[in-house]
Amino acid sequence: MVSSRSTSRPAGAPTARGALSTTAVNLALGVAAIYFLLPLVWVLVAATKSPGDLFGTFGLWFSDSPRAWENLVALFTQDGGAFTRWILNSVLYSGVGAFVAMVISAACGYAIAKFPFRGREMLFSVILGGVLVPATVIALPLYFLLNTVGLTGTYWAVLLPSMVSPFGVYLARIHATASVPDEVVEAARLDGAGDLRIFGSIAARMMTPALVTIFLFQFVTIWNNYLLPLVMLNDTSTFPVTLGLTLWNGQTQRDPMFYSLVVAGSAVSALLLVALMTGLQRFWRADLTAGATKG
Incomplete structure (x- = not known):
């Protein structure tokens, strides 16, 4: 009787194809990371x-005489501290807008998911269609309204x-x-327990990762x-930081100093978003993992 040698591979042992796929994915992720981080490095x-x-x-490298502190001082003192007002306006617009959008999206998504009613799917389709509408299309009607x-x-x-x-409603319903x-x-x-108490005390806690994700997406979008x-x-005192920096950018031909102010302001704005992303990434990562494992 001729014995045959087992050719089975141990469980979990990597194959050549699997190793190649992992390398390709890591390479693609590395290129994507460089692509997205390069502008941030440049502006810093x-x-x-x-x-x-x-x-x-x-x-992509520092000059022989860096003047980061001087640029920051000039940034926050130019035009009577206009940049500080713009940053606070952006925080107001983004923070309040994102929080209210999170609450409304959570309530709408939960209601569509848990309360059967006639026309539910059609209503959800109409809301989801709002994701596809460009902001430029509704800007003028919103202004007239x-x-x-x-x-x-x-x-x-x-x-x-x-x-x-609309995207927040979609994500809240799915979650x-x-x-x-x-x-x-x-x-x-x-x-x-009433429906409001169930939503506020039970459902909202279970949906926390999705709520944080909605808040984060909406905050960055508004910012x-x-x-x-x-x-x-039309009043510069109500401008957010994006509009304020554009205003300064239009004055660079008159005074080249505004180039440094615009770049420094962009760096401060980007760092604030990075800090927000870093602080909320654990909730965001938990939501993405949950979405990948639930079927």
């Missing part, structure tokens, strides 16, 4: 340069449109369906928004 390095060094030295009630030129002109997130079991809802009802404030606002 450029924020330490004078206007002359900004155009006369290598963009808010101008009719006298809100253009005020903080509300930017806040009210920012409180709606509510996957993470809030119907058995838990029914058990709470049997114990005498980087340029078109809506450009259309709605």
